[in-house]
Amino acid sequence: MRAGKARQSGSNSFLGMDRYDNSDGARQSLRRFRLRMPKMISLALLLLLALPVSAEKGVSPNEVVLGEASAFSGPSAGLGVEQWRGHSAAFQAANDAGGVNGRKIRLVLTDDGYDAEKAAPAVVELITKHNVFAIFGGVGTPTIVKALPVILKYHQAEGLFRFANFTGAQPQREPPYDRAVFNVRASYRQETKAMVDAFVAKGLKKIGVYVQDDAYGASGRDGVRRALKDHGLDIVADATYPRGQTFDVSTASQLKILRDAGVQGVVMVGAYQACAAFVRDAREAGWNAPLHNVSFVGADQMLRLLREEEKKSGKKLTDNLIVTQVVPSYNDRSIPLVREYAAAIDKYNPRVPPAMGDGSYAPGSKYSFGSLEGYLNAKVFLAVLHKAGADLTRKSFYEAAEKMGKFDVGLGVPLELSATRHQALDKVWFTYVNNDSWASRDDPASLIH
Structure with missing residues (x-):
């Protein structure tokens, strides 16, 4: 009975050795096990270290994955496609x-x-399905307004x-969203102030x-009001006018409102x-x-739409037309970045994103302000990425961006990012139609007549 009871208790074993077995063989086995234990622990630690470490989302030893939710279809597809062309050329290089x-x-x-209701789902797909490192680029205020709560949520988490x-626009430049966004371009407040100041200086x-x-x-x-x-x-x-309005729609009613009020500049x-439709209707x-x-x-x-209309009507439509830009003219080859x-662009010749959009837009010329801005944005991102170093995480990139200080990417104009400044540029350029393209001028008053 005692032996049977001991055997029954011995069914609870430790590494196959009966805990009640006091034989010489058992003691020797236990001694050998104790001697081997440090080596076994060391081997286990080495095996754990050899296992793949959980990587930062969108980062691998060989690549960084960025997500771009943008306007690739619809009446404003040209804006998204041109931005992408610049991004693509810079990243390919x-x-x-x-x-x-x-x-x-x-x-x-x-x-x-460029549909506000599609903006947040498009960003969520990039974050949750494609596990991107960051959201890069994108077009428009109504879309970013919808996407910002998503960005902030994942920024905080x-x-x-x-x-x-x-x-x-201002929403991503002000709390609470400003901490989750890095801007490159000047703001609309800066653009409209530059033009209003020029109008007033001209006596308008x-x-x-x-x-x-x-x-x-x-x-x-x-x-403008500010x-x-x-x-x-x-x-x-x-x-x-409603978002998405096309060139064929008359703007006569809006034109009447402005003319009846005696407006001197728009x-x-x-x-x-x-906007091309309004210029057409005003000039006809x-x-x-002056229209800005x-x-x-x-x-x-x-300009492409207006030139095509001029061929049909025989009337000049582009006189007294000004566009403020946040990049210089793409024709100014004195600037290294340009x-x-x-x-x-010449080397890679990006046209439209493959398998994306509805085919409603194709580039009408090789160079554009949109693709130049896209190229600049990509160059700024690459500069921060380089500063972030080889051990890349979202945190290290974010910290590197806030430590950039003043820097130049060949624009000839200083850029600056810091913990208190998430907008790299303040510069505004004034452009006007010159033949079939745009030229820039530092004196906006000389463009108004």
Whole structure:
């Protein structure tokens, strides 16, 4: 009975050795096991160290994956496609040179069609399905307004951020979203102030606006109102149009509002199809007041529509037309960045994103303001990526961006990023139509007549 009881208790064993077995063989086995234990622990630790470490999302030893949700379809597809062309050329050039710290850049795309309701789902797909390192680029104010809560949520939870969106609006420049976004371009407030100051300096004080009826238009209107307030003035007439309006739609009713109010100069805050239509209707009606567009308009696409219309009507439509830009003219080859951009576009010739969009837009010329801005944005990202070093994480990139200070990427104008400054550029360029392209001039008053 005692032996049976001991055997029954011995069924609870330790590494196969009966805990009640006091034989010489058992003691020797236990002694050998104890001697081997340090080696076994060391081997186990080595095996654990050899296992793959959980990597930062969107980062591998060989690449960094960025997500770009943008307007690749619909009436504003030209804006998204041109931005992508610049991104693509810059990243291809960097990849061919070996990447940054041994990693190449890969862009994953989704199409929001410049539709505010599609913006957040497009960003969520990039974050959750494609596990991108960051959200890069993108087009528009109404879209970013919808996407910002998503960006902030993942910024707070995982350190995600958005870099270089194509909009000068305020929401991503102000709390609470400013901490989750790095901007490159000057703001709409800076663009509209530059133009309003030029109008007033020329003696034009009755300023009206023609704006898209959404968050983008509201942001531009606010900039105009603030700038006029500095001169003791206010907007004298306000005309709007719905987002997505196309070139074939008449703007006669908006034109009447502005002309009846005696407007002397117009600030336009819209996209190229509806703005080109307004320019067409104003000039065909014999109204030659100075018309200004902010950079988002898509100046090259607008000019293309107007030139085609001029061939049909025989009337000159582009006189007294000004567009403020956040990059210099792509024809100014005295600037190193512009020369580099042109060489990259020439070499890689990006046209439209493969398997993306609805085919409604194809580039009408090799170079554009949109693709130059896209190229600049990519170069700024690459500069920060280089500073972040080989041990790349979202945190290390974010910290590197805030430690950039003043730097230059060949633009000839200093850029600056810091913990208190998430917008790299303040410079605004004034451009006007010169033959079939745009030229820039430092004196905006000389463009107004």
